[in-house]
Amino acid sequence: MRTDALRLMAASLLLIGSTTDAAGTRAIADAPLQITIPAGELASVLPPAPGVKTVRVAAFRLDHTPVTNEQFSRFVAEHPEWRRDRVAGVFADGSYLSHWRSATEIEPHQRNQPVVYVSWFAANAYCESRGARLPTWHEWEYVAAASATEQDGRNDDEWRQTILGWYSKSARHSLPEVGKTPVNYYGVRDLHGVIWEWVDDVNAMLVSSDNREQSSPDALRFCGPGALTMEEKENYATLMRIAMLSSMQANYTSKTMGFRCASDFGTHGRNKP
Amino acid sequence: MKRSLVLLACVAALGMSACTKQHAPQIVQVAEADTGGSRRGDFGPPIGEPIRAVLTSPPHVPPPTNRTHPARVIVELEVTEVDMEIAEGVTYTFWTFGGTVPGSFIRVRQGDTVEFHLKNHPDSKMPHNIDLHGVTGPGGGAASTFTAPGHKSTFTFKALNQGLYVYHCATAPVGMHVANGMYGLILVEPPQGLPPVDREFYVMQGDFYTVGKYREKGHQPFDMQKAIDEHPTYVVFNGAETALTGPKALKAKTNETIRMYVGNGGPNLVSSFHVIGEIFDKVQYEGGTRFQENVQTTLIPAGGAAIVEFHTEVPGNYVLVDHSIFRAFNKGALAMLEVDGPEVPEIFTGKLQDEVYIGDKVASLASVATAVQASAQGNLTVAQQIEAGSALYKGTCSVCHQDDGAGLPNVFPPLAKSDYLMSNPQRAIEVVLNGLSGPVTVNGSTYNSVMPPMSQLNDDEIANILTYAMNNWGNKGPAITAEQVAKVRATTKRAEGAAH
Numbered sequence: 001m002r003t004d005a006l007r008l009m010a011a012s013l014l015l016i017g018s019t020t021d022a023a024g025t026r027a028i029a030d031a032p033l034q035i036t037i038p039a040g041e042l043a044s045v046l047p048p049a050p051g052v053k054t055v056r057v058a059a060f061r062l063d064h065t066p067v068t069n070e071q072f073s074r075f076v077a078e079h080p081e082w083r084r085d086r087v088a089g090v091f092a093d094g095s096y097l098s099h100w101r102s103a104t105e106i107e108p109h110q111r112n113q114p115v116v117y118v119s120w121f122a123a124n125a126y127c128e129s130r131g132a133r134l135p136t137w138h139e140w141e142y143v144a145a146a147s148a149t150e151q152d153g154r155n156d157d158e159w160r161q162t163i164l165g166w167y168s169k170s171a172r173h174s175l176p177e178v179g180k181t182p183v184n185y186y187g188v189r190d191l192h193g194v195i196w197e198w199v200d201d202v203n204a205m206l207v208s209s210d211n212r213e214q215s216s217p218d219a220l221r222f223c224g225p226g227a228l229t230m231e232e233k234e235n236y237a238t239l240m241r242i243a244m245l246s247s248m249q250a251n252y253t254s255k256t257m258g259f260r261c262a263s264d265f266g267t268h269g270r271n272k273p
Numbered sequence: 274m275k276r277s278l279v280l281l282a283c284v285a286a287l288g289m290s291a292c293t294k295q296h297a298p299q300i301v302q303v304a305e306a307d308t309g310g311s312r313r314g315d316f317g318p319p320i321g322e323p324i325r326a327v328l329t330s331p332p333h334v335p336p337p338t339n340r341t342h343p344a345r346v347i348v349e350l351e352v353t354e355v356d357m358e359i360a361e362g363v364t365y366t367f368w369t370f371g372g373t374v375p376g377s378f379i380r381v382r383q384g385d386t387v388e389f390h391l392k393n394h395p396d397s398k399m400p401h402n403i404d405l406h407g408v409t410g411p412g413g414g415a416a417s418t419f420t421a422p423g424h425k426s427t428f429t430f431k432a433l434n435q436g437l438y439v440y441h442c443a444t445a446p447v448g449m450h451v452a453n454g455m456y457g458l459i460l461v462e463p464p465q466g467l468p469p470v471d472r473e474f475y476v477m478q479g480d481f482y483t484v485g486k487y488r489e490k491g492h493q494p495f496d497m498q499k500a501i502d503e504h505p506t507y508v509v510f511n512g513a514e515t516a517l518t519g520p521k522a523l524k525a526k527t528n529e530t531i532r533m534y535v536g537n538g539g540p541n542l543v544s545s546f547h548v549i550g551e552i553f554d555k556v557q558y559e560g561g562t563r564f565q566e567n568v569q570t571t572l573i574p575a576g577g578a579a580i581v582e583f584h585t586e587v588p589g590n591y592v593l594v595d596h597s598i599f600r601a602f603n604k605g606a607l608a609m610l611e612v613d614g615p616e617v618p619e620i621f622t623g624k625l626q627d628e629v630y631i632g633d634k635v636a637s638l639a640s641v642a643t644a645v646q647a648s649a650q651g652n653l654t655v656a657q658q659i660e661a662g663s664a665l666y667k668g669t670c671s672v673c674h675q676d677d678g679a680g681l682p683n684v685f686p687p688l689a690k691s692d693y694l695m696s697n698p699q700r701a702i703e704v705v706l707n708g709l710s711g712p713v714t715v716n717g718s719t720y721n722s723v724m725p726p727m728s729q730l731n732d733d734e735i736a737n738i739l740t741y742a743m744n745n746w747g748n749k750g751p752a753i754t755a756e757q758v759a760k761v762r763a764t765t766k767r768a769e770g771a772a773h
Binding site for chain 2: 095139157160168170171172236239242243244
């Protein structure tokens with residue numbers, strides 16, 4: 001519910017703010033390729049309701065890598081209302097795209113690095129401009145549960161430890177380029193070990209900011225469909241991702257938070273009007 | 274009588290939440306001997322301009338507040354994720370409150386209103402928050418301070434209860450945030466302050482879980498499975514094995530009163546905190562108001578603290594340990610307090626005499642007798658020397674340097690493959706004869722212990738022991754002769770405390 005409200009707000013403000021290309025849907029060349037993800041079931045760490053163990057995920061399409069600075073800079077060029085010097089503060093905080101050389105230019109070495117310092121609003125606008133959308137948490141989690149060989153690799157200790165290895169490195173280091181990690185079971189890359197990623201329903205999956213409040217959850221914060229309980233507490237890697245998403249407001253940006261887009265199955269993001 | 278029965282029933286029913294506040298009998302009364310806890314902790318609104326709290330890095334403690342009125346105290350704490358050494362040559366990504374493990378020490382007075390600013394550095398990968406055990410209110414401030422990287426949160430609380438409290442991060446997964454070093458201490462002084470002492474120190478224990486083994490070099494990531502199994506790789510004071518040893522040892526003088534604020538961040542282990550060679554005159558166990566006197570070892574729970582006090586009389590090195598003792602010698606839970614001052618032999622003499630006591634090992638000393646005889650006859654072989662030296666070593670040296678010559682990490686230097694021993698036979702003779710105290714570097718590690726003079730051993734014995742040590746455990750060195758030892762003995766001044 002809150003997500004829809006945010007989107008409406010974004011859309012209406014965008015219409016006011018944009019001077020050209022008001023529909024905001026012109027195709028962007030050189031967007032990441034999308035991979036078709038078959039439908040399936042997922043034992044989510046955020047089950048939809050108490051007692052419900054699995055989530056049904058419909059077939060959809062997902063970018064095979066995160067969106068890069070270069071791709072996002074083209075979007076900004078075509079949608080100048082998303083320049084860091086023009087964006088409204090309600091859509092992006094003061095750090096938005098602060099790593100770029102200027103409001104329109106990126107540093108050469110940033111070209112193939114995943115774009116970070118983007119707000120949920122900006123990520124959402126980018127995907128919409130491609131006729132796509134952000135993946136939902138369950139879609140993201142479904143694909144990210146896959147190891148290189150298993151559809152659900154989450155019980156593989158070694159694989160889990162590899163993911164945790166990323167958390168053991170501080171964010172001071174430069175980000176790697178996209179597409180350098182091995183493909184997973186579905187042919188998707190970089191879901192782990194590169195950046196955090198925005199999801200569409202980030203506001204609906206809020207975990208309590210004090211996750212020990214198990215017995216008397218604050219009903220308001222737990223209103224979303226996914227936040228009733230947290231399963232698989234030993235799956236620290238996923239837990240940390242949820243905690244990170246929970247700490248972010250939709251206009252927040254961070255040095256390690258980027259995104260990728262998804263599309264419904266049967267549509268093709270780039271060509272959709 | 275009836276009332277207390279009702280209360281008992283109520284307490285028993287608490288688990289089923291049958292006992293609500295309205296039904297609970299009001300039997301709580303503040304006895305005169307009590308401090309009154311939080312009910313007597315509110316001294317009214319803050320007076321005067323807001324005060325910026327002095328925060329200190331361990332092992333330092335901020336000065337007393339020296340205030341007689343409640344104030345508004347501003348605390349600014351920055352969370353950073355930094356790579357630091359946990360042991361020599363071993364780095365770990367610590368998540369810190371203020372750049373250190375444990376985090377900055379916070380000192381306020383009971384009744385103060387604390388304006389708390391939690392800043393999460395933009396380079397952080399994680400969101401963080403803080404739960405201060407000294408806070409009265411939900412989550413101890415955790416939900417109020419949940420902060421994304423590059424953001425800052427503020428909340429205010431009144432410090433109603435005096436005492437020493439742990440603070441820690443409570444962001445999911447809590448265990449991992451704590452295991453990475455996110456804890457520290459906040460002292461809420463009683464309104465009258467604490468009695469003055471000569472020195473205050475801030476020491477906090479924590480257990481750490483790395484993928485690599487203890488002291489395995491390089492950058493070591495967090496090992497989730499070891500943490501869940503509660504099998505720590507390291508148990509250390511102040512975030513590193515070497516945080517309080519060698520040049521970084523705590524320092525004091527004789528005839529001083531020392532107060533230590535000792536916390537335990539956990540995440541898992543309970544500490545058996547002990548200072549070797551001292552007795553705590555006072556322990557405010559669990560950080561509370563009452564104290565126990567004359568305590569040898571005090572338990573400090575994970576997420577708990579204690580205030581310990583003792584008076585120094587005798588100079589020397591005092592070793593702080595977790596007396597769950599394998600943690601001290603095999604996981605790093607060792608810290609050093611160096612006390613400087615004149616000897617006080619009427620209290621403690623130091624070693625007066627060290628003689629070989631062989632128990633039932635008489636038979637093994639046959640080789641010593643053989644060597645003595647051969648030496649007298651002038652046909653002593655190196656093999657005989659080594660054999661005799663081996664028997665003497667076991668009776669005299671192995672207690673510290675160990676049977677395998679490996680010594681004890683951080684405490685007693687190794688003799689096996691020791692650059693210090695092998696590079697200078699002359700010095701080795703001097704050390705055995707005169708003892709050695711103060712820092713020495715052996716194979717790149719610094720040791721700061723005391724070896725008593727072994728001048729009670731005769732020249733033959735010292736020659737044989739050294740020949741054994743320098744030609745064993747992979748060492749290949751010269752044979753030392755009794756003449757060499759005699760020469761050193763004659764030319765060096767007898768060290769103080771030497772037996773003969």
